[in-house]
Amino acid sequence: MCSPVVPDSADSPILVFLEPLGQDIHPASRNAINTALGLAGDTKRELCGVLLTAAFGAGQSAVLERSGLTAVYVFVNSLLGNFVLEEHLEVLLAFVKEKKPGVILFGATPESRALAPALAARLKTGVTADCTKVAFREDGLLLQTRPAFGGDVTAEIITPWARPQIATLRGLAPELPRRGPAGSKIIVNSAKIVNPRAQKAEWLDRVTEAAENAASNVLAIGGGVRRQEDVEIFRRLAGRLKAELMCSRALVERGWFTRQSQIGLSGRGVRAEALLAMGVSGSVQFMAGVMSGRICAVNLDKDAPIMLKADVPIAGDLYAVADALLRCV
Amino acid sequence: MKIAVCVKQVPSGDRPLDPRTGALIRAAGENVINPWDVYAVSAALQTARILKGTLTAISMGPPQAEETLRTAAAMGADSAVLVCGKEFGGADVYATAFTLARAIEKLGEFAIVFCGQQSTDGDTAQLPFSLAVQLGIPAVGWVKRIEKVSPGEMTVLQELGSGTQRLTFPFPAVIAAGMETCQPIPPSLKGRLKARGLAIQTLGPADLPCKGPYGLNASPTRVVKIERVHEQAKSQPLFLDPSAAARKIAEEMGVSANVLTSSS
Numbered sequence: 001m002c003s004p005v006v007p008d009s010a011d012s013p014i015l016v017f018l019e020p021l022g023q024d025i026h027p028a029s030r031n032a033i034n035t036a037l038g039l040a041g042d043t044k045r046e047l048c049g050v051l052l053t054a055a056f057g058a059g060q061s062a063v064l065e066r067s068g069l070t071a072v073y074v075f076v077n078s079l080l081g082n083f084v085l086e087e088h089l090e091v092l093l094a095f096v097k098e099k100k101p102g103v104i105l106f107g108a109t110p111e112s113r114a115l116a117p118a119l120a121a122r123l124k125t126g127v128t129a130d131c132t133k134v135a136f137r138e139d140g141l142l143l144q145t146r147p148a149f150g151g152d153v154t155a156e157i158i159t160p161w162a163r164p165q166i167a168t169l170r171g172l173a174p175e176l177p178r179r180g181p182a183g184s185k186i187i188v189n190s191a192k193i194v195n196p197r198a199q200k201a202e203w204l205d206r207v208t209e210a211a212e213n214a215a216s217n218v219l220a221i222g223g224g225v226r227r228q229e230d231v232e233i234f235r236r237l238a239g240r241l242k243a244e245l246m247c248s249r250a251l252v253e254r255g256w257f258t259r260q261s262q263i264g265l266s267g268r269g270v271r272a273e274a275l276l277a278m279g280v281s282g283s284v285q286f287m288a289g290v291m292s293g294r295i296c297a298v299n300l301d302k303d304a305p306i307m308l309k310a311d312v313p314i315a316g317d318l319y320a321v322a323d324a325l326l327r328c329v
Numbered sequence: 330m331k332i333a334v335c336v337k338q339v340p341s342g343d344r345p346l347d348p349r350t351g352a353l354i355r356a357a358g359e360n361v362i363n364p365w366d367v368y369a370v371s372a373a374l375q376t377a378r379i380l381k382g383t384l385t386a387i388s389m390g391p392p393q394a395e396e397t398l399r400t401a402a403a404m405g406a407d408s409a410v411l412v413c414g415k416e417f418g419g420a421d422v423y424a425t426a427f428t429l430a431r432a433i434e435k436l437g438e439f440a441i442v443f444c445g446q447q448s449t450d451g452d453t454a455q456l457p458f459s460l461a462v463q464l465g466i467p468a469v470g471w472v473k474r475i476e477k478v479s480p481g482e483m484t485v486l487q488e489l490g491s492g493t494q495r496l497t498f499p500f501p502a503v504i505a506a507g508m509e510t511c512q513p514i515p516p517s518l519k520g521r522l523k524a525r526g527l528a529i530q531t532l533g534p535a536d537l538p539c540k541g542p543y544g545l546n547a548s549p550t551r552v553v554k555i556e557r558v559h560e561q562a563k564s565q566p567l568f569l570d571p572s573a574a575a576r577k578i579a580e581e582m583g584v585s586a587n588v589l590t591s592s593s
Binding site: 019021026028082083084085086089109110111112113114115116117118120121122124125126127128129130143147148153154155156157158159160161162198199200201202203204205206207208216217240241242243253259265273274276294296298302307308309310311312313314315316317320321323324325327328329 | 421422423426451452453454455456458459461462463467468469470471473486487488489490491492493494495496497498499508509548549550551552553554555556557558560561562563564565566567568569571572574575576577578579581582583584585586587
């Protein structure tokens, strides 16, 4: 158990696991590419990406050619259009065994958060989940920093002997840094899936748009809204504020909104000029979807996480404030 | 048909740190069953009822984790197993899943192993996936609803990043339940009485089919530093009456506001 399954050296590649999103690349993957570019910095390591997809389109190709990665390996198989963990794992594991990366970075989508620990278990290595920072130490080990215990502490974690060193990264990036003309090699292969699936999978709804919203004002409501009929109050308010009405995950789980309206890691990213968050606690997952803009928050709990992050944190009842707003705007 | 559910004892509350010292609070009486596991136990019980199976609750932890197993038994689990030994301590996700997998193998063939999708203390959401691989069976994660259970297979909805997926899969499998999977089943009075007298089986390292290493020695990752975060508030909270709050918000959102009379 103490000898690495996949050997590592100072110049073994850094691999970024990439996920498609419709015709684009998932913002969580773009964030992982940006992090990897910073990490590769002046090391001699090759920086490559791997994408598993049912169909590889020109849109994805155009984004990836300019990604700054040395090479992107694309594996295509119609079975990969659904997420059956074992099929993705089979394709990824075969590639990792051949490519022998020293570091693998994943975004923090549910799919990646399933695949990373499954891959790690097959390779008898570890994963540091939801890292906010990764950097090489002087001894060449990857220092992986993640928040723990509700964000009250940060833990620094290393993977001393097992390889590869694997981390999932929190955060969504709106775009990739400009890297000049197309430079990444794109290598497209058909993916071999030897074990036929015993599972039957189908999508009920599918997020296909690049998860970004550039409305100038956004009104986000969350778990503080008590009844479904109250959503109408906030819909009216959004109209008056010339804002798009969006929500936190809590309201999608209650079935009041679809995920197209959800801000956060499992929803969409927003780049608004101003975001008004009413009754939203402001979890790390939610905040990952807030890419820019001034934040006003209204929350009964003056200690809610969103109150620390807001430019204008207002401690108060969202219904009373909504009512006052509807009378004055 | 045998069904298992993995449960974990966690410190109660969202923020289980001593506000003055930053130390983890592990005092007696302040530990609870991981909130996600309540849904895993409930989903496992419903499944066991439909399949006329038995439910075994399994926990790896210190002796006081027995309390968490008794909570699962009070909810309706038929038997409980504590995987306990100082050799298991200091385990990361991989090593925890390794120990649980060996314990589950020791206990026999389970058709389904339920887990909570994540715990409130570790918060990685990785264990069910690592456990499934180390048991050599498929993992079905991010489950938000169980649509159908029949003797050989099950249909669930999974909440994934790229959409909601309906998955039908045969047994055996590890299922990771989210908090929307089902209504939690509260412990009954009868269940509590039964749980109080339940004999809990204990498995130590010597009882498992593999010599180890276990715990910290089997963990590929190491925590090298823990630092308390003092997150500075970007701005101090404003305590405004509703109309003043409304004017402030209107200004921030770039919308003109009528001046309200003092009565409002």
